[in-house]
Amino acid sequence: GAGVSQSPSNKVTEKGKDVELRCDPISGHTALYWYRQRLGQGLEFLIYFQGNSAPDKSGLPSDRFSAERTGESVSTLTIQRTQQEDSAVYLCASSLPWVSETQYFGPGTRLLVL
Amino acid sequence: GENVEQHPSTLSVQEGDSAVIKCTYSDSASNYFPWYKQELGKRPQLIIDIRSNVGEKKDQRIAVTLNKTAKHFSLHITETQPEDSAVYFCAASTASYDKVIFGPGTSLSVIP
Numbered sequence: 001g002a003g004v005s006q007s008p009s010n011k012v013t014e015k016g017k018d019v020e021l022r023c024d025p026i027s028g029h030t031a032l033y034w035y036r037q038r039l040g041q042g043l044e045f046l047i048y049f050q051g052n053s054a055p056d057k058s059g060l061p062s063d064r065f066s067a068e069r070t071g072e073s074v075s076t077l078t079i080q081r082t083q084q085e086d087s088a089v090y091l092c093a094s095s096l097p098w099v100s101e102t103q104y105f106g107p108g109t110r111l112l113v114l
Numbered sequence: 115g116e117n118v119e120q121h122p123s124t125l126s127v128q129e130g131d132s133a134v135i136k137c138t139y140s141d142s143a144s145n146y147f148p149w150y151k152q153e154l155g156k157r158p159q160l161i162i163d164i165r166s167n168v169g170e171k172k173d174q175r176i177a178v179t180l181n182k183t184a185k186h187f188s189l190h191i192t193e194t195q196p197e198d199s200a201v202y203f204c205a206a207s208t209a210s211y212d213k214v215i216f217g218p219g220t221s222l223s224v225i226p
Contacts, residue, residue: 033213042218043158043203056213058115091157101146101207103214105157 002026004106006092012112013082021077021109025094032075033095033103034067038088046090049075050097082113116141118206120217127194128225135189135220137204144206147180147187148214153200161202162189194224 005024013019025032034046045059049069060066064082069075079086089110093103117140127133139147145166150158164171164178164187171178175194180187191198201221207214 035216043216045213045215048213059213093158101148101163101214102160103148103150103158105159107157 004092004094004104006090006106006109008109009107010110010112012114014114015084016081018078018080019082019111021079021090021111023075023077023092023094023106025073025075025092026096026104028072029094029096029104030072031095031097031103032069033093034075034077035091035093036061036088037091037108043091046077079111082111084113087111087113116144116206116208116215118204118215118217120204120220122220123218124221124223126223126225129194129196131194133189133191133194133198133222133224135202135204135222137187137189137206137217139185139187139206141206141208142182142185143208144185146207146214147178148205148207149178149189150203150205150216151200152203152219158203191222194222196224196226198222199224 007022030051032049035043047067048056064080067077089108091108092106095103120137148163151161152158162176164180175192177190201219203219204217205214
């Protein structure tokens with residue numbers, strides 16, 4: 001079946017502009033994660049959605065970052081007033097916790113802020 | 115919250131030798147410990163995981179050990195091959211319905 005998809009695959013924007021990144025999880029997966037990966041660095045947790053529970057936003061680095069999820073489907077990560085330090089690959093992952101904790105990652109969105 | 119540390123940050127081994135990557139975690143309530151492999155330019159993929167009720171798990175050339183008392187867990191790769199070259203991430207989680215926290219990663223290079 002289809003895996004996790006993300007769009008756009010690449011995004012170049014100017015400092016100060018807003019960007020919106022999209023994640024389509026595997027159908028039926030109730031858990032959805034967003035991570036940030038700077039060049040050569042690890043996976044920095046941003047936000048976690050699980051079913052209808054309130055999202056865990058403890059990883060969001062500033063109030064310029066926000067994320068929404070429609071039911072148990074698509075999620076969007078919005079970065080307002082982008083800064084150069086926001087340049088990174090943004091990875092989305094989904095899982096079905098009561099079956100397996102395995103996270104299935106999308107291909108990522110490579111964001112470059114000029 | 116949970117904090118996961120990982121050592122070494124880089125590791126080079128000769129083909130055929132073994133590689134060991136070690137992780138520590140801070141939250142004694144953590145009970146699920148996956149390992150992900152990320153090849154250059156690709157997405158991370160799960161290679162093996164272990165739960166707190168098990169001390170060791172093996173899958174062909176890969177094994178993971180867990181010491182809950184010391185809050186340590188390790189990845190062992192035997193008979194390394196060039197295709198094992200990648201970044202490896204350990205992670206920890208307290209439950210199926212909790213977020214997973216990743217370590218900073220280990221870049222493994224297997225020299226032919």
